[in-house]
Amino acid sequence: MEAGKKLGGRYKIVRHIGSGGMANVYLGHDLILDRPVAIKVLRFDFRNNTDALRRFQREALSATQLIHPNIVGVYDVDEEDELQYIVMEFIDGTDLKKYIDIQGRVLPEKAIHIMHQVLSAVALAHKNRIIHRDIKPQNILIDNQDRIKITDFGIAVALSETSITQTNTLLGSVHYLSPEQARGSMATSKSDIYALGVVLYELLSGSVPFDGESAVSVALKHFQEPMPSIRESHPEIPQSLENVILKATAKEPLDRYATCEEMMADLDTCLREERRNEAPFMPVSLLQETKVLTPLSAEVVAKADIEKTIISPPQSVKTEAIHEFEPGREAAGGKKKRKKWLFFLFTVFLLSLIGSFFLFFYNNQEADAVTVPDVSNMDQASARLALEDVGLVLGNITEEYNEEIEEDAVIETSPKIGSSVAAGDEIDLIISLGEELFTLLDYEGQEYERVFEDLRKEGFTIERTHEFSSEVAEGNIISQNIEPGTEVKPGETTLSFLVSDGNESYTMRDLSGYTRKSVEDYAGQYGLSLTITEAYSDTIAAGLVVSQSLAGGSAFVSGDALSVVISKGPEEPQVVSFSRTITIPYLPAAVSESASESNNGQGSENANSNANVSSTSNEPNHIVIYVQDEDHTLSDVFREFDISADEVVTLNFRILEGSSASYRIERDGEVISEASELTQ
Template sequence: MIDKGYLLGERYRIIDTLGEGGMANVYLAEDIILQRKVAVKILRLDLQNEPQTQARFQREALATSELSHPNIVSVLDVGTDHGLPYMVMEYVDGPDLKEYIRKNSPLDLREVIRIMDQILSAVALAHKHNVIHRDLKPQNILMDKRGNIKIADFGIAVALNQSSITQTNSVMGSVHYMSPEQTRGGLVTKQSDIYSLGIILYELITGTVPFNGDTPVSIALKHAQEPIPSIRKKDKSVPQALENVVLKATAKDPRDRYASAQAMKADLDSSLDPERSDEPVFVPNHGNSDDETIVLSGFKPQKTNSKEPQKEEKAEAEKEPAKKKKSFWQNVKAHKWWWIFSIIAAGLIIFIMIFALSGNDNKPKQVNVPDVTNIAEKAAEDKLEAAGLQVGRIIRRQSDDVKKGYVIATNPTAGNSLDQGKTVNLIVSSGTSMVKVPDVVGDDYDKAAEKLENQGFDVVREDQFSNKIPQGNIISQSIAAGVEVKPTQTTITLVVSRGRAPRHRSNTVTLKDLHNYSLKSAQDYAREHGLTLQINQEYSDDVEKGMIISMDPGPGTKVDRGSTVAIRVSRGPKEEKETTITKNFTVSYVGSATDSSDKTDNDKDEDSSSSKLSENKGDHVQIYIKDDDHSLNNIYRDLYIKRDMSFSIPFSIKNGPGQLRVVRNGETILNEKVTK
């Protein structure tokens, strides 16, 4: 264990312990240079002399540092401190996904898809770099306070080109989320991660893992032999299309799983679409890929409790045919007209064959829907037609992951069996460009929601009473019409009319003063009293962001239930134009700044004490900055370095240009102006 307050690598001050693992311990630390919190993973002291563990630690650092993605924990620095390897990562202040599921289950299905999309996007990038995680589980997935997902712990990740991937009898990972081939120590591929993702999706939907047991071996056997328990038997509200995503991802045979995390994401994103409401249950093509016979310890074949008389009867029965008379066909062959029976029999066989063949001609041939995701629309159409299927509707949808004009998914999805000649709808990417939010106020909810979802928006419904808007039509939308946004990253809340409010003893409401109430409190008040809110947002220097500035009609006004109340909500003070510039630079470590052979004896004597001190501490670096808050006459940073070190310095330059000067061992190595 590292003591609190210890300065690791002369830069990271240990604050607290975040977690202890089999390979390394994780600490919360402060980066004293950039003045921010970080997470530091340090190899355990008792393992620092084990080459295999050190190699695994280095592999995690290498694998993660190569993966730059908003949903993967970033590696900020790697180093050693007195021979002890450490890795500095961004600090995620929030629970892991296991804890989040435990506290919030059951989750809304759209929330499930939102979380899973982030995980799949991150894994897709890792797989693109040929990195297999091998230990995907909710405990290794973190969530920050804004609900953003961060995948961590690539400690047993293996690159596809490394020979260790083919090692057998080496099972690593968490058995609850482990693929059948992993439990057997077999070949681990990208599809092994896909299986783990399917189990995570199962847990997000149901709140539990599919298999439990008294021992890891019993759980592993269930993964290898038993079908995934039906989600829809537990909860009929889960669409079959969504359960099919789980079933396909967790197929026993890797060939039946999704070809990529990207393909799984595309299928998941359309799983709540109305067009897929009648989708049949997914059935794998290859069944169970486990060809090995698993012998359970303690199993013994049953012995037959037969008695001796029974054995004698069996022996007599075996001898009996020899004693019988000739059979019917033996008599026929012995007869002179045996050939007549032969002709009749041959005719019957031919008739039966013709009848069977004609029956098969009338039955439509079954074909499997090919996987056409992430290929161009025309190529996808050609591939479907070559398989004997027709192209149905083309649905355009925004996508951040699939190139414009390429296929996101099909309906029915790849792998489903259809009669030859049936139609398959294509969902095609319309790109990631910003689009204007359409005006759907007053429209029928079902039609408006379908329109928005086809553009890529997530839609959330809220119901309110209204005396003016017919039941089922939209009262308001959370994002105003005409605003340009990215649909795949935007959720629109539609407030839908429940019709006129039921009659109370008093059908009027005396409005209370909502000034300085939060928007949520105002919405709760409106819902309780059958009122409709019209929300307008504007900047305010006086009212806190998210709080109500004013209302119309004003406080104390008597209105009918179902009436509309307009409120102005603060967006906070208007931000000034950005005037902060961040300057990034690296100072190289050069060791001793001067050669002692060039100095006189007197110089050597005078410098002996200071040079020894300098050699002990490393290169002496002094940083001076000039901006609105600092003077070039004062030292901004004063430190010693023993390796190349990167700096990121913020400059506030509202009132003119700034300046940066860096001195190393008494010599100015950088001196430049900083402008907007």
């Protein structure tokens, strides 16, 4: 059954979690009560099997009658599209068999804690007149808090129904089978107690008490061999606890605990100090005095044989009485009549003698004829013994596949069963090879629907789960649960296929504001092929996404290409260098002198003639230059020097691209040249 399917419009299948003899179990979700549930669905190949259907329905009926904290609760029972299913409480844990395999044998205190819960649950079933009949660790669930839940009442029956037996059918697991069930007797509540004793033995020792190569050999040990002593291999276990096992598993039901409550009470006190060294348990039946039967004497036997011999008296012939009425003629006539009667009687006797002879001869002939016995469904050894018992000889053995007759059992004989043959004749047997094995192929990559149809025709039960895959095309098989090349019986095999849903489609996020690391994580999560470039941005901070090739909100699949531009922040402008050549003119200083000062008392004529004459001097000009660019400001002196003649200077400027430079030149404190907005 596929994940996602809904049963009853309420229970959604999540996944397959296990299979049993006649049903598959799924983890489901109750959409109304929003809780996990276990859904047991009758297998497809059992839907037309009335016995299996009746057993499945019986499980549902039995479980719904039992409400107990240590019994798996049943929530619902229904049918949909010929699917019979039971909705049960989901237990998040494992069964006791796997628990023992993983943890090993448990300590006595813990074993008693577990058994107390099991006994409490079985006691309730017995009070409701229900026998489980299949108590074993596989049907006892345990969660992480060591809470116990008993499940699988599939072969449980009410006490009033136990008089009805199933011919040639052995219900229950043979390792936990009571002696009376192994002998073919009906199960009782004490049969469950026997199984509980075996479970306790396995908890304490880590293994079952009886094991063998076949189910028959194990069953024989249950009623022929004594229960092994657990103290021989584990002497630390007190005798009082072993006594609980011995009493629960006594061969005779009368020697066992009368009820589960009685066994529970014994367990509750078995670890007390005063009981630890009590005497080993001995069944009452073994303590009774042995009766010796006196052999019969030969005379008594002979007398008994004589008394038992039945002697049949010869069958008399009824004759008619002859009356004599007359002494003469009538008497003569009477003599003639008597002669006729005597002749008649002789004839009858002779015919009887001849008939007896032929009857004796025929019986001897029939004694040499033998009817071929019904040896169908027997194994070869049993069939040979059955033939030899009637005086026949085993002939040739041929083998053929047969879906109805189990492997190694007789299908038919030649001559046919029931035929009349002579003693000593050979009888050929046709032995079943069982259901013909099917060799599984490698179905990975193949189209599921085609494989499904082919395998269903072979009798397989097919289950499908699915997931997205970028490597396998939609509708094709990703994997299978059983390895290729495995030989299996189709009617007993459930194949599970994981089928591809193709590439999963996702919705692209708006990656604005994502860092490089976040983008890489996102691409890795969804399997995107990522390319990252960087660019300057005046609006997006450095290190964050500027743009993406797949727009936010668009659909994509794993493997698609995604290109993302990451901001480097605003771009810094380039520094531009240029120069200007400027000529700074020299300006001599002017000098004015009076005649008296220049001639120092000379004649008045000379004085008068030079009184108003002016002259120049060669004193230097003081030059100060100011520059405004990337490296200087107009408030700071760029250069300062003196000149005595015209001077040519070159001013070098460094400005950012898009900006400008300025300069100002002063001569002896007076601005003689300036310029602004200078660019390259």
